[in-house]
Ligand SMILES: Cc1ncc(C[n+]2csc(CCOP(=O)(O)OP(=O)(O)O)c2C)c(N)n1
């Protein structure tokens with residue numbers, strides 16, 4: 001059987017090249033792997049190797065020819081026992097790739113997030129710190145599923161750098177509560193491997209500042225593998241730990257990563273404020289078949305909130321919560337940002353401005369519908385977060401409101417964020433760098449045109 | 452200092468003996484360096500290596516025709532490594548590697564059709580056309596990828612081994628990476644945890660002498676990569692990765708060590724890639740003579756072929772017909788990879804979340 005040798009593409013972008021030199025002539029016997037020609041592209045000179053064995057029957061393109069298009073036949077090979085003159089006559093062509101369907105699919109609408117479960121009448125509410133709520137969530141999930149384990153620096157014997165894993169080692173033992181060396185990239189990757197293998201790791205970062213050392217494993221391995229495997233390999237893992245500014249720990253220990261992770265398809269990103277949400281969302285995160293980034297806050301750890309005393313209290317991922325209804329302006333925030341927003345809303349009331357307050361709770365997927373419903377009612381929106389302004393959650397929310405509720409706006413969307421500087425150490429400067437209740441009030445007044 | 456630097460020239464590339472490092476706890480056992488193969492084993496190894504070779508040649512051809520896009524890293528020359536290691540595994544053992552992964556997939560028993568169709572980006576590919584050459588997986592065959600970030604598979608493989616311990620199985624994870632990858636920090640983070648927690652993982656460093664255009668000598672302060680576990684007290688061996696029997700013997704030793712609960716083991720496979728780093732590599736960093744010498748004197752497939760003929764375990768005709776079968780299989784895979792449709796456009800939006 002005669003075969004044509006085609007001008008090969010030697011790089012992802014090559015379209016044509018110069019056939020610089022033939023290293024074989026008609027009548028030569030060649031076998032697979034023999035170098036038969038040299039080709040020059042704008043980048044390099046490359047050798048062309050034979051793939052089949054046989055005899056060179058005909059050279060179709062002379063050496064020195066410039067601009068030979070990829071896939072042009074350049075020679076004909078007669079197969080074993082073939083007649084080289086017959087072969088030279090025959091012309092075969094490479095089967096054409098079936099055309100891709102031209103239509104462009106629209107992004108599907110994600111599933112509507114569920115509502116929070118009903119808290120039955122008469123349920124006891126227990127005042128609980130965020131710290132205890134997080135610990136209880138992990139303990140409950142570890143009791144329910146033997147595949148759930150906790151791994152990180154100081155999580156076991158030290159009981160957690162911020163005491164979130166207090167008591168877990170005693171109850172679950174060293175097999176399931178694992179102290180690691182200081183090796184973020186390594187243990188994040190190990191956790192992802194365990195999740196690909198079917199376990200359900202909860203990976204604690206002492207703080208998310210240190211997770212930058214592990215971000216390749218989080219994004220390239222955890223977030224993308226389901227897609228790259230055509231749906232075969234899920235990665236049920238939770239990465240959790242304190243995120244954002246604490247107090248006076250300066251630039252390298254004070255960054256909010258919400259928008260970094262919210263950027264990435266394949267991740268779910270949560271940042272709770274109240275203890276009830278912290279508990280319910282962490283349990284949902286452990287149940288999730290997908291990688292979840294769970295951003296906590298050191299300042300919130302010690303704060304008390306009411307948590308319903310229920311056997312299995314979960315809060316759905318992806319669902320924002322209207323914390324306070326109002327009619328004049330929508331204040332959107334999440335995590336510690338809620339502390340500014342709730343205080344501002346109270347003060348605004350005294351000024352005659354009735355604010356609606358939304359706690360996003362999950363920042364990816366963004367529950368834009370809850371925001372839009374509110375903005376359509378109030379016509380005004382202020383976003384508040386401790387992250388930097390550029391490419392922030394605020395940027396995203398503002399843009400989506402412009403796209404989807406432009407005609408409802410009575411004022412441009414305003415944002416209150418951290419200042420665009422590394423976090424300073426000095427107490428006064430740190431205060432200036434962070435958002436403040438006063439700034440939220442100013443922004444609300446500006447968008448409601450109440451000077 | 453008058454110590455002689457270790458260079459590639461002083462190593463026994465292409466020789467017949469594996470060398471193990473001697474130290475109190477790290478001594479690798481002195482079992483025979485080469486596994487005696489039965490006729491069936493020789494024939495199976497020959498066929499498996501041939502399948503990889505023919506598959507890769509065909510992939511190179513399809514790339515040349517523009518049917519395969521992006522990066523495509525061929526495994527030609529290194530076939531004995533995966534085939535020998537696979538012979539030492541038992542069901543349930545896992546395999547993970549980097550982007551030079553076609554050979555590993557075929558060795559684990561993944562179908563040539565599905566692999567080739569992934570290379571051409573078609574819906575019948577192992578990742579439905581969404582992963583490509585560097586990102587393919589098979590849960591069924593315990594193949595965990597196919598990873599494009601140099602070194603990232605090393606903690607992942609360590610995590611798979613962790614799963615084996617957690618579940619109380621005696622399975623072992625083979626974690627393959629290159630000489631270039633062996634300089635990544637996360638490799639050593641993994642070594643440390645694996646030894647600390649006695650994880651059953653064999654780290655297989657495929658030393659093909661180059662990471663892209665950089666030779667081992669220009670990248671690694673100590674070119675004996677089998678010693679890379681020394682700080683962690685992980686035993687290591689250099690193995691002639693061109694001889695499938697040496698690979699199998701070393702694989703048996705390493706896997707027995709892991710299954711016995713003694714923790715990780717390092718095998719440095721001295722091997723060679725005949726082709727460029729990827730399809731677009733003109734390979735100006737090495738001489739034609741160097742490549743030619745490896746091909747003619749140490750080819751892993753030729754070695755088995757010669758033994759089969761010498762021992763009269765197979766005749767020329769038999770081997771020829773085996774080659775024909777393998778070509779047929781690869782031809783079918785290539786045909787499928789060209790006629791199978793591209794993924795449905797709706798696939799753009801699937802498999803992002805479960
Ligand atoms: C983190 C990272 N850095 C760089 C690259 C680009 N790159 C891809 S392969 C490669 C060389 C790796 O060589 P080696 O580990 O020896 O494996 P081989 O290609 O020889 O099989 C480089 C630098 C990458 N993919 N990932």
Ligand SMILES: [Mg+2]
Nearest residue numbers: 629630661662
């Ligand atoms: Mg290499």
